[in-house]
Amino acid sequence: MAKVPVQFTLNGSEKAEFIESGTTLLNALRDKIGDTSPKGGCHQGTCGACSVIIDGELRLSCLTLAETCNGADIKTTAGLAEGGVLHPLQRAFLDAFATQCGFCTPGMIMAAKVLLDRTPNPSRDDVVEALSGNICRCTGYEPIIQAVLTAARANSQNAA
């Protein structure tokens, strides 16, 4: 198949690649660019493990063709820590023991980030709603919900 050029910003740095037409963003990120933080759980839009943020919106990278992302601003969990300091969500997930095998974690964190970007003080129901497209096999979800609520509180304290 013909190769097509794609160019986008990933976690603040410019990326340009030639990819097979039809390649999903998930595969482009993992196999071409080497950002393995989005996980491929189902490759059909039912688990949320591949979630990334494209131009501020939560997107499933397994259902997004890389070639449709030209000029986009893409964020993944790999880009959250700044200068070795974990993002408040990452910190909260660790502190709340909200990760076991970790396979769902990057997708959960992306979903939570979009929620907190828009709703800095979410209710528990808001958190549940925001995470409802993401499957976790290990934790029973409650520690994840608590982690997101804790990160929201930490954010609003910092802002105050």
Next chain:
Amino acid sequence: MAIRRGRGVAAINYPTGMNLGGDPTQALVHSTPTGNFMVTLSSVDLGQGMKQIMAQICAETIGVPTDRVVIDTADTDTGPHCMGTFASRGTHRAGNAVIQAAKEARQVMLEVAAEELEVNASDLETDGQGNIQVKGAPQKSISIFDVALSAHFKRGRSISGRGMFLIPRSYPEKETGAMKPSTCYAHACTVAEVEVDDETGEVTVLTVKNVFEIGRALNPKMVEQQLVGGSWMGISHALYETTEPYYPNRDHGGTDFNQYLMPGPGDLAQTEITVLERPSADGPFGAKGPGEMCANPQIPAVANAVFDAVGVRIDTLPITPERILRALKAQAAG
């Protein structure tokens, strides 16, 4: 037609591991030239925290801080043999093997330190901070770093140890079938409260209260994490999950997450966890296995709660709305 409430209780005894073929697991421990300790295992950490627990067990046995221990669970082709990570056996089986290996390594470490300090190895103790000192005279001491350097570059010793867990294989008695399937049992009890809609057959789990007796919680936060996730999984097995909904007929099995159902973050029961510790005689520092065990008692507890709510016994899992409605129909038909 109404929403009916029910409450069910169930208790389980759960064997830690299983003794088919002796349930073996082996471990190797060795020091690096800088006095860190490597534990080599084939037991897999799949998120339950095997590496952390084995590091704690090794560190406690040798007498060094936990961050001085590195766990390598690399490869079942090249590592020491392990039966695997299942049946709640990891902590208990691999933990016992690691203790034995770490004891042997500690002995060599003390012997090298004794030569350096010109004392008897039996007069030495570790301070838990990375040093070895003479009992009653802590000013006479040597760092484990220096002991390792001496072993590697001066004395030609390998600070290492071998450990294994193996129990005698138990065959069933011909007459009765009785056998000893395991050496160690964990226990759990769950009370579940449900609502059953007798028109749709839908079950909502309102609360699950679990008590787990797990020997000793070697890392209490990680144990809690296992138990919370396991309790959720038990409910998932009770009400949702199956690959063959009409077993033994294989039709209609879920092929993806749209059809293979699990409760999501919006379907959570209010969950309580209580841990009881009755250290097991043969467990590493008294531990039993909490992993798979903790996802069991919710299943009969939910089945009993459904019976309490609508008076039908569902004896096939999962307890789907379809099964409940069929049972209610049969009950009404007398």
